[in-house]
Amino acid sequence: MTTPQSLDERFRDAVSALRPPEQRRAPGDPVRDGVTLTGARALELFDAQLTSRHLDLAARWLRSFNEGFHTVASAGHEGNAAVAAALRGDDPALPHDRAAAFYCARAAAAAPENRAQRLEDAARDILRGVVASVRDPISGGRDKVFGNAGLHLVPVVSPPAGHLPRAVGLAYGLSRSPDPRWPADAIVAATFGDDGIDQPGAAAALHAAGWHDRAGRPIPLLLVCEDDAAGGPEPDGWVASVLRGRPGVRYSYADGCDLAAAHDAAAEAAEFVRRERRPAVLHLGTVSLLGRPGDPDPGPELARDPLVGTARLLVEAGLLGPDDVITRYDEVGWQVRKAAEEVLGEPKLATIGEIVASLAPRRPLRVAHAITDAASRAAGPGASGRVRIFDGRLPEQAGPMTLAQTVNAALTDALAARPGLLAFGPGTTRGGPHGVTAGLRERGGDRVFDTPPDATGVLGLALGAGLAGLLPVAELPGLADLHGGEEQLRGEAATMSFLSSGAYRNPLVLRLPALADPYGLGGHRANDNSLAVLRDVPGLVVAVPARAEDAAPMLRTCLAAAEVDGSVCVFLEPASLYQTRDLYQQGDNEWLAPYAPPERWAVEHAPIGRARIYPLGTAQDLTIVTYGGGVRMSLRVAARLAADGYGTRVVDLRWLNPLPVADLVRESLATGRVLIVDETRRSGGVGEGVLAALVDGAFVGSARRVAAADAPVPLGPAAQHVLVGEDAITQGAQALLAR
Numbered sequence: 001m002t003t004p005q006s007l008d009e010r011f012r013d014a015v016s017a018l019r020p021p022e023q024r025r026a027p028g029d030p031v032r033d034g035v036t037l038t039g040a041r042a043l044e045l046f047d048a049q050l051t052s053r054h055l056d057l058a059a060r061w062l063r064s065f066n067e068g069f070h071t072v073a074s075a076g077h078e079g080n081a082a083v084a085a086a087l088r089g090d091d092p093a094l095p096h097d098r099a100a101a102f103y104c105a106r107a108a109a110a111a112p113e114n115r116a117q118r119l120e121d122a123a124r125d126i127l128r129g130v131v132a133s134v135r136d137p138i139s140g141g142r143d144k145v146f147g148n149a150g151l152h153l154v155p156v157v158s159p160p161a162g163h164l165p166r167a168v169g170l171a172y173g174l175s176r177s178p179d180p181r182w183p184a185d186a187i188v189a190a191t192f193g194d195d196g197i198d199q200p201g202a203a204a205a206l207h208a209a210g211w212h213d214r215a216g217r218p219i220p221l222l223l224v225c226e227d228d229a230a231g232g233p234e235p236d237g238w239v240a241s242v243l244r245g246r247p248g249v250r251y252s253y254a255d256g257c258d259l260a261a262a263h264d265a266a267a268e269a270a271e272f273v274r275r276e277r278r279p280a281v282l283h284l285g286t287v288s289l290l291g292r293p294g295d296p297d298p299g300p301e302l303a304r305d306p307l308v309g310t311a312r313l314l315v316e317a318g319l320l321g322p323d324d325v326i327t328r329y330d331e332v333g334w335q336v337r338k339a340a341e342e343v344l345g346e347p348k349l350a351t352i353g354e355i356v357a358s359l360a361p362r363r364p365l366r367v368a369h370a371i372t373d374a375a376s377r378a379a380g381p382g383a384s385g386r387v388r389i390f391d392g393r394l395p396e397q398a399g400p401m402t403l404a405q406t407v408n409a410a411l412t413d414a415l416a417a418r419p420g421l422l423a424f425g426p427g428t429t430r431g432g433p434h435g436v437t438a439g440l441r442e443r444g445g446d447r448v449f450d451t452p453p454d455a456t457g458v459l460g461l462a463l464g465a466g467l468a469g470l471l472p473v474a475e476l477p478g479l480a481d482l483h484g485g486e487e488q489l490r491g492e493a494a495t496m497s498f499l500s501s502g503a504y505r506n507p508l509v510l511r512l513p514a515l516a517d518p519y520g521l522g523g524h525r526a527n528d529n530s531l532a533v534l535r536d537v538p539g540l541v542v543a544v545p546a547r548a549e550d551a552a553p554m555l556r557t558c559l560a561a562a563e564v565d566g567s568v569c570v571f572l573e574p575a576s577l578y579q580t581r582d583l584y585q586q587g588d589n590e591w592l593a594p595y596a597p598p599e600r601w602a603v604e605h606a607p608i609g610r611a612r613i614y615p616l617g618t619a620q621d622l623t624i625v626t627y628g629g630g631v632r633m634s635l636r637v638a639a640r641l642a643a644d645g646y647g648t649r650v651v652d653l654r655w656l657n658p659l660p661v662a663d664l665v666r667e668s669l670a671t672g673r674v675l676i677v678d679e680t681r682r683s684g685g686v687g688e689g690v691l692a693a694l695v696d697g698a699f700v701g702s703a704r705r706v707a708a709a710d711a712p713v714p715l716g717p718a719a720q721h722v723l724v725g726e727d728a729i730t731q732g733a734q735a736l737l738a739r
Contacts, residue, residue, distance in 0.1 A: 002289055002302070004057045007075065011053075014308045015315075015325045024318025031317045035260040036267065037082075039319045044115060045085055045259060046310045048108055049078035050329055051119050052101035053307055054336035056290055059130045061337075067344055068130045070144035073290035074100035077226050078306040079256030080191060080284070081105040086266035087189055087222075090182055092170060094154045094163050094190040095146045098226065100126060102191065103146045103153065110151060119332075124339040133346035140358070140501040141349045149503035152182070154467065157499045158491030161196025164205030165460015166492055166506075167221060168212070168279075172461060173468025175218035175277060177420060181469075187220040187273045188464075194227040194239045200484070204456035209279040210248025211452050218277040222270055223249075225281060226256060228288045240283060249279045256284030257304040259313060358502040360494075360539030361565050364607055370560035372602045374417040379598035387412050387443045400592035403548045404436045404578040407511075409595050410552040411437065411473065414559055415444040418471055421559075424461070425475030425511075426453035433477045434513055434578050453477070455485025459510070463493055466506040471563055479514040479572070480528035493568045494537045505566025509558045514544075515628045515679050516713055516723050517576030527713040529723065532684035534570055535657060541569040541608055542657040546577065546631035549593035550654060553606040561608060572656075574628040583632065584639055591632065609655050611663035614638075618647030622733055623668045625690055626677035627653040630724060634677050637729045646737055656686055664690060665697035672701035673736045677729055682707040702739050706732045 025031065027040040056075045062068025074080075077098040084105035087093065095102050107122035108115040128136040129144035138147035138155050147155030154170075156163040167190035178184055196202050205223070212219050227239045244251045250272060254265030262284060269282045287304050314320045320328070349355050378386055388394055395401070395409035414421055423440055429450050431438035441448045451458050455476055462472035476482055482489075489510075497505045516527035534542050543558055545551040551573070558569035583590035596604050606612075614631075616638040624634045631652045638648035651667045653660055668674045674694065678687035687705045694703060706729055709722045 004060045004290065007289055008057065010302055011305065011307055011329070012326060014305070015311050015322050018312055018315040018322045020315055020321050021318050027319065031260055031313055031319070035264050037260040037263040039314070039317055041085065041263075042259060042310065042314060043319060044108065045081045045105055045263070046314060047115070047119060047328070047332065048081040048084075048105035049101050049307055049310055050332040051104045051123050051336060052078050052081070054333045055100050055123055055126055057333070058127060058336050058340040060290070062130060062340060069132055070130050072097045074098040075289035076228070076287035076306065077101065077256070079259060079262040079286060080224070080226060082259055082262035083189065083191065083224050083266045083282070085109070085263060086270045088186070090152055091186050092152045092154060092182055092188050094156050094167050094188075096156050096163070096191045096193060097146070098193060099146045099191055103148070106151050106153065107148075120335055120339060123336050124343060127340050127343045128346065131343050131346070132348055133343055134349055134354070135346050138501065138503065139499045142355065143499050145499055147500055149500070154504055155496075155500050157495045158201070158487060159199065161192045161199045161201035161205070162487055162491050164190055164192060164196075164201045164223065165208065165456055165488060166464040166467065167223070168205050168208045168219065168457070169461035169464020170467050171219045171221035171279070171464065172212060172217060173465035173470050175220060177468065177470055179469045185274055187222055187270065189222045189224065189270075191224040191226060194225060194229055197225065197239050197242050200456045200487070201460070204454050204460060206246045206249055206281070207454065208452060208457040208461065210246050213248035213278055219279045220273050220277045221279040222273045223279070223281040224266075224284060226284050226286045228286055243281050243283050246281070249281050251281055251283065253283040254285070256286040257306045257309050259306065259310045356538075358500070359498045360567065361497070361502070362608065363565055366564045367557060367560045368602065368605055368607070370564050371556050371605055374556065374560070375598035375601040377417045378413055386416055389439060389443070395595040396597040398595065400589060400594050401548050402579050402581060402592060403545065403551050403573065404434060406548040406551040406593065406595060407436050407555060407573060408438065408440070410555045411440060412443050414473070414556070415440070415447060418559070418563070420469065421447065421471045421473060422465055423448045423473045423475070424451050425458055426451055426477060428475055432475055434575060436573070436578065437475065455481050456488055459485045459488035459493070462508050462510070463488060463496075463506040466508050466562075467504060471507055471559065473509045473511060473559070475511045477513070478525065478528060478575070479512050479530075480525040482512060483533065486533050489540065489568065489570070490537050494539050497566055498539065506568065507562035507566045508568045509555075509562050510570045512570065512572050513575040513578070514572035515574045515576065516708070516719070517629070523715045524712040527719060527723070529680050529708050529713060530684065531656065531680050531686060535686065535689060539568065540657055541567050541655070542572065543569060543655055544572045544574065544628045545654065546574060546628055546652055547591055547593065550606060550612065550652075552595065553601070553604045554654065556601060557606050557608060572628070576629050577632065580632065584636060606654065609658045609660050611660035612652040612654055613663070613667060614650040614652065616648045616650065617642035617645075619649040621646045621671055622648045622673045622675060622736060623651060623671045624648060624675045624677055624729075624733070625651045625653065625664050625668070627656060627686065628679050630677040630679050633724070633726045633729055637726055637733060640730070641733060648733075659689055659693055661693045661697065664693060665699060668694055668699050668701065673739070674699070674701065674703040675729070675732045675736055676703065676705045676707075677724060678705060678707040679724055680708060681710050683710050702736055704732050704736055
């Protein structure tokens with residue numbers, strides 16, 4: 001492993017061995033023959049590179065006495081300063097964790113008349129992230145990321161290349177709808193390391209970019225892969241093969257250790273993307289010079305140190321002498337060390353309230369007002385524009401509806417009321433896997449479209465579109481399909497507002513046919529009943545409407561929360577109840593519900609975190625806490641208990657995150673007997689959260705759980721032995737009532 005001391009010494013030795021030429025170039029001339037980078041520009045970028053290098057050294061110094069908490073080094077990647085120079089300052093960029101030179105170059109370019117001061121400020125901002133200072137300009141001390149809303153830098157918070165699907169979505173969003181933050185001809189840039197090339201994020205982003213390009217959708221996106229792979233500047237390795245082989249994505253290569261070559265290649269790639277509005281990938285050869293403990297010594301790779309390369313470029317052009325380079329290097333080092341000493345004493349986050357302040361803001365009154373506003377738009381002067389989807393009738397005129405029909409009508413109204421809403425997913429234009437989105441394409445035009453069947457790509461597209469100011473409503477075929485892309489929810493969506501102190505957000509409503517049907521076809525993928533992956537994601541809203549009467553109000557709440565608060569909402573639609581009509585007996589149609597006209601939307605508003613209570617009989621003997629398909633089964637069981645003289649109150653949680661704790665504790669205390677009916681597995685299921693809420697709420701009484709078995713759901717009738725059924729609910733209720 002190269003140490004900071006050895007890297008510093010080798011730089012000095014290499015620069016001291018350089019010899020100036022007999023003829024000097026003017027600062028306005030190309031720094032060498034055959035390139036467009038001028039000497040003056042090279043000097044400016046060299047300062048950004050020097051600042052980046054000394055930031056790495058300062059981070060190691062801070063860590064040596066436990067005051068620095070992030071030491072992933074940019075050493076060897078300083079050529080990405082050339083990428084920053086090729087972009088405009090108002091091009092949104094998503095830089096990865098070795099982008100210190102990129103950050104410094106962009107910061108300095110934002111104020112050309114005062115570049116030195118801007119570089120000092122940039123160094124101070126980056127070091128604030130290293131020491132977890134609350135004055136960090138993007139995360140407020142929550143993590144070390146390269147982000148700055150004023151510089152149009154979006155923080156990257158996920159595993160290698162996990163941010164690339166979002167970059168695709170942001171480029172797509174900017175091409176669809178102008179955002180006041182960015183000009184109409186802006187392009188999106190995202191950098192990533194070669195360690196991400198085989199990760200799902202890179203594969204999904206490259207595939208999606210090419211797919212949308214083939215579909216004729218503009219994607220002004222520049223991806224920059226910084227490749228540490230050994231083998232020198234010739235792109236004959238695996239990374240080049242992967243990047244070259246992506247249809248619809250233009251490929252180019254440059255040696256990232258050669259500032260002039262990297263600058264010209266980046267400028268040419270950025271110009272192509274801006275002119276053609278098509279995706280491109282720039283492959284930069286780089287080196288890793290300050291690895292982690294235990295990494296092998298880079299040895300010969302030190303000869304490719306980008307700082308030495310730029311110093312050689314400047315010395316051979318006669319713009320600086322070796323002594324001038326060393327002096328410049330030391331002056332920058334002194335400024336960075338001074339900044340490091342200054343940020344040491346800055347305050348850190350001190351309370352849980354400070355930490356979570358930007359996690360998931362909840363403004364229920366504004367959400368309620370947003371629903372009222374949407375209703376006004378639907379019922380106001382433009383009411384004639386509402387789509388008549390049932391034989392020429394408005395949905396409220398069509399009579400009682402199923403859950404599937406209600407979701408369809410609510411989405412139709414949402415498309416009419418919100419011009420920035422997009423509805424998409426695999427097969428969305430054909431109705432989706434259950435026909436729920438049938439007809440939406442005709443009503444929403446090109447705002448309703450299909451995507452490749454890849455969860456990572458779908459979610460990334462949604463997150464980027466939300467970042468661009470749109471309101472994405474994404475759809476996946478089922479809960480099992482989410483697992484391949486869940487990192488986009490966990491690592492990207494749920495953390496963006498948290499790690500950007502609210503400067504960036506990604507409003508999202510993700511629709512999923514979910515949960516299981518004990519009388520359906522069975523099979524694990526069709527009946528995936530595990531929600532554990534969603535339950536522990538801080539800030540995520542998880543909604544489960546059990547019936548048509550709740551589906552539209554809850555969907556409107558999710559849309560309004562995404563619009564107002566930037567909330568990330570997962571809307572789980574019980575697939576077994578999509579077409580259910582009856583409740584207690586065949587033909588009673590009691591599971592249907594009329595669609596509310598706009599003037600009643602505010603009245604029927606379903607706030608996040610509020611349950612729905614169904615009292616049966618005296619409602620004094622037993623409380624059943626459930627959700628989704630468990631609601632219908634529990635109501636049927638409660639009706640039979642009422643016939644035997646027992647009063648039951650059925651609590652439909654409706655919201656699984658945040659749980660309606662106050663409602664469930666109140667209703668449980670009212671009877672002292674609680675039966676939890678949980679469609680998910682006994683281990684890691686929703687019931688565990690309900691039990692914990694009861695304990696925390698000082699519940700005193702008896703409680704039992706009825707949950708699915710800890711097993712995958714088998715095919716056919718055997719599924720009934722794994723999933724919750726009415727017999728198990730009845731037995732659980734009788735056991736409690738017998739106490």
